[in-house]
């Protein structure tokens with residue numbers, strides 16, 4: 001056997017381990033310190049009762065012989081796929097067929113697995129900074145990557161690639177910068193992909209944080225996008241399902257990839273948990289919608305608290321409006337990790353160093369609206385003394 005050297009050569013996931021290590025080291029020396037974690041990239045609010053009830057009912061069904069279920073369809077139950085079409089897409093003028101909706105155990109798996117549809121010689125374009133999964137899964141497949149730097153000077157929206165990019169990962173609203181694209185800006189990418197016969201993998205995990213009416217929620221709001229785009233979504237952020245695990249991916253027939261993806265899934269994926277799909281279904285009930293909105297509003301208000309607070313302290317901040325992330329320029333051109341250490345040592349505040357998301361993230365840190373509100377308020381008070 002010879003191993004996949006591309007995978008072997010990947011560096012360890014340095015960012016989050018390093019954050020934990022430095023925080024732990026501080027705690028060892030200062031055991032009584034009250035550390036405020038503002039870097040949290042995971043949801044923190046409990047699931048709404050309507051979701052929990054639906055999961056309980058699903059579990060009870062599995063407990064009785066009359067209602068017991070075994071394997072479901074690999075691509076997900078029709079009732080959930082229909083609910084997604086009816087609730088997420090039709091209201092935005094996007095018509096999809098049931099066969100184009102694939103239920104998954106979350107965006108993470110699909111974002112990595114979709115890479116299998118394409119030859120390893122394809123060149124990939126990825127925003128820098130970005131969520132690490134795009135870079136790592138491209139590297140595992142041995143593909144060349146074109147990095148597209150996004151920074152304050154281009155308002156975190158990079159220019160189109162100058163070279164041929166075959167696969168393009170886009171994530172809007174963006175993690176970590178919080179940037180969004182208008183319809184016209186997103187159209188440029190769709191036009192590029194159509195012209196260059198590229199495929200866009202559109203990560204819409206933060207779609208639910210869009211507040212601005214002019215920002216598209218789905219890439220399919222752009223005419224012609226169905227030929228060149230796969231859209232990946234998740235219940236992780238909108239419904240707090242990071243532990244439940246459920247998401248979905250749209251592979252339109254027009255891409256010519258829908259049957260291939262179905263074939264791949266039927267071989268390598270035996271379907272999403274019934275309980276998780278019932279939980280996802282409950283997000284579309286009136287009670288479920290209310291519960292989701294309450295949690296999302298809480299996060300959105302926390303985003304305002306952080307963003308407003310940092311601005312008042314004189315920081316240069318981006319994002320936070322249509323995304324749960326506040327992207328903050330470090331003061332005095334400090335390096336990301338230098339500012340991380342300063343905040344940890346002087347204020348006992350933990351943030352996420354921007355350089356961990358790619359070289360263009362250097363000089364920025366990310367604050368998260370998933371952090372407990374009172375920790376954010378306390379952090380801002382402490383940072384005033386800085």
Ligand SMILES: *Cc1c(COP(=O)(O)O)cnc(C)c1O
Pocket residue numbers: 105106107108109131171175203205233234235236237241242246247
């Ligand atoms: C959180 C997140 C997701 C969701 O991942 P799941 O596997 O569905 O939990 C997807 N993309 C980005 C950029 C994220 O930050």
